[in-house]
Amino acid sequence: MREMFERMDDGLIDRVFQPVIDWLGDTLEIDGMRAARICTDISAFAWVLSQAGELGRSAASGRGPELAASMVLLMIGLSAIMVLRTVFQGSSGKGGRANAANPLRAAMHTHRLTSLFWVLALVIKTAADPAGVATIALFGVGVFGAAALYAAACSPPTARRHIATERRGRLALQGF
Numbered sequence: 001m002r003e004m005f006e007r008m009d010d011g012l013i014d015r016v017f018q019p020v021i022d023w024l025g026d027t028l029e030i031d032g033m034r035a036a037r038i039c040t041d042i043s044a045f046a047w048v049l050s051q052a053g054e055l056g057r058s059a060a061s062g063r064g065p066e067l068a069a070s071m072v073l074l075m076i077g078l079s080a081i082m083v084l085r086t087v088f089q090g091s092s093g094k095g096g097r098a099n100a101a102n103p104l105r106a107a108m109h110t111h112r113l114t115s116l117f118w119v120l121a122l123v124i125k126t127a128a129d130p131a132g133v134a135t136i137a138l139f140g141v142g143v144f145g146a147a148a149l150y151a152a153a154c155s156p157p158t159a160r161r162h163i164a165t166e167r168r169g170r171l172a173l174q175g176f
Contacts, residue, residue, distance in 0.1 A: 037148075050133075051134075084149075122142040
């Protein structure tokens with residue numbers, strides 16, 4: 001089962017997100033880390049939207065502990081999303097060598113797999129619950145959170161171009 005998830009993870013990076021990041025880089029000059037930060041920003045907005053109704057109900061009820069619990073939940077979620085954004089911000093522009101592998105691809109493997117399970121659970125929850133702003137916004141949190149993790153795992157275009165050029169040079173030297 002682990003091998004299946006690893007193949008799916010690699011497939012999502014290489015066949016879905018890498019082409020999108022390449023296109024964004026070519027047309028809008030947005031690299032993977034910037035795309036990941038944009039996705040975390042959208043995810044944070046969706047988190048606030050998903051909690052707004054409960055926060056409003058708690059405030060309207062006049063019960064302090066319920067309101068405090070809603071506020072704490074809102075802040076914990078935003079904090080978690082912003083920690084992730086900080087990781088992506090700190091990883092931007094790094095890489096050292098032009099052919100260096102993206103360290104977040106391996107380092108965040110477990111995070112990506114967990115996010116896929118979370119998105120699957122949110123699909124089930126969204127299908128089971130009546131469609132409302134909070135339910136759809138929570139689904140958006142999961143989708144954009146997962147998209148951020150996958151965008152951050154993509155290789156920068158300069159590293160891939162360097163590796164491809166190096167491979168072509170070796171193949172030419174070998175007579176292929």
